[in-house]
Amino acid sequence: MWRQAWRRIWGFRRRGRGGVFCEGRHQVKDLAKVELHLHLEGAAPPAFIRGLAKEKKVDIGGIFDEGGNYRFADFWEFLKVYEAATSVLTKPEDYARLTTAVLEESAASGVVYCETFLSPDFCGGRDVGAWREYLHAIREAADRAEAQDGITLRGIITCIRHFGPEKARQTVRCAVETAGDFIVGFGIAGDEKIGKPKDFVWSFDCAREAGLRLTAHAGEWGGPESVREALRDLKVERIGHGVRAIEDLALVDEIAEAGIVLEVCPGSNIALGLYDGWRKHPIGEFYKRGVKFTVSTDDPPFFHTTMAREYEMLNRAFDWDEGVFDGIARASLDAAFCDADTREKVLKRL
Template identity: 40%
Template sequence: MQTQNIPKVELHVHIEGTITPSLAKKLATRNGVKLDPSVLQYEDHYTFTDFLDFLNQYDMVADCIRTPQDYEDLVYDYLERCAAENVIYVEFFGSKDHGEACGISYPDMVAGMAKGIERAEADFGIICRCIMTCVRHYGHERALPAAQAMIDHPHPIVVGLGMAGDENAHHPKDFAAAFNLVHKAGYPTTAHAGEAAGPQSVKDCLKYLPIKRIGHGVRSIEDPALVKEIVQKGIALELCPGSNLSLGFYDQPEDHPILKLKEAGCRMSLNSDDPPYFMTTIGMEYENGMQLWGLTEDELRGITKMAIEDAFCDDETKAKLLAKLG
């Protein structure tokens, strides 16, 4: 891998979506969960027929998580794999809703994640933080408790709020109360938009939510005025090219707007989203940046630098990461 020596940063990955089939088997056995054998055909990746099949498999595999120890193990497992690809920092998305659906309280879930993060930093030197998410298609009624939990149970690993889920469900303004609550408490925020839904979804997030980053945001390219606004406001795009291609939002690498967004001056990071589902890794995303889109080593290092600057961690941690970049 030609990009192995480049320090990497990931800002957009769903922790439940990092579970490999081999880890899913381990968790399922430990927790007495029966998995459909068709989901476990391979050791390191899944296959699916369409977006709905992907969501079904994702939920099925995530259901193997039943204890704080499971969260510790899956966080450690993912960070170990990242460290092997010279990743120096990860911000993953966690879900209060998922934890509670599996019978785990918010504080216990975060405590389990924190143990995995601490072990990985001690063993591999990789630094990690968590962005708690609300799920858009669950509605704003469940977003506010997620935001309140962050404030009521603060933890050093939880550094921001995000919104995942179906971009076409509900309207961003419905979630303003949750986002404003954490914003006033000093937490930065991000939201998924401009992938499954068009540029209007990005416009609405920028108008109604106090966001610093957009998850995906690739379809902003369809609206030149929006791209100009994103650049002027310094909004960072959490790009996940492998995910976009795997889900069929773009047919070929040359159709993906990564280079157009870069040329327009957009701030960006490269990310894996749900790596075993899209047969990618953060290392492969950097490698594809070079092999498929012709990004140079200096340009990829520049993307890492932008990602550090746009991360939600504190300034002291950013300074430590920038020192590793050289």
């Protein structure tokens, strides 16, 4: 039932060679977009981080290449570079400036609604009082961006998997204390090869009881079983990435039937070497099998992408037309964790 309903929502129509009829590839990048998987620190432009480091006289030059871009060889080095870049963000004012810079980039790419991952681990060391100060600064910057650029931001607090379950308990306390109209979800990110989802059950149960919606990174560097574990143990309604589920088609069918939403980030997966090119990315197969998915950038400057580029590359790879992408945006808004009033406001922008 979910598959048929989702296909109707998206309005897919096939025609021609192996895909959907395209009425103008150059136009899809300008469509209004909804992004549900974006790490705030991971979206920091390299020039912003370099400038902040220079202001604070901090030497992090080793994380950049000769062209000024972030430099890393694989996912695990990416995590180290990510945390090194984040190390110069030490005050609420830094996060206000970061939020402004990120939302300017997103709005320029046509994003009208965004959910971003926020980690009190980086914002005040998981201290609730300090986290409130950081959150206040982020919200003020988000309000200004909405007034100026018409982009709405909401936050999903994430614990960091490789920091361990005890620190996750501190993180979820920050989430519970600030849950509301802006902090709408709770999740987990980090190194999937460290620990198990069941280690974080207490934190997810706590977030659920506070009314927060739940998502979890899985099925990126962990295989299909990592997706099963996240669904079974954490009882989430969205999966960050989840692309490795394609290696177990029975699992893919279960996800489709249950209406679980995959937050797919094709450009990220390809940049990190999970898939050799856009046509080989499993997002096309997810579509065929009626899986609910959204499109996002993950950590855009790290992977040299934007939401506009994601749309363009998917258009080229699968010949999806403007109607398909409009359907993706509306379906993404349906999957968003925001309240009904916010959803209705954003819907008008689509």
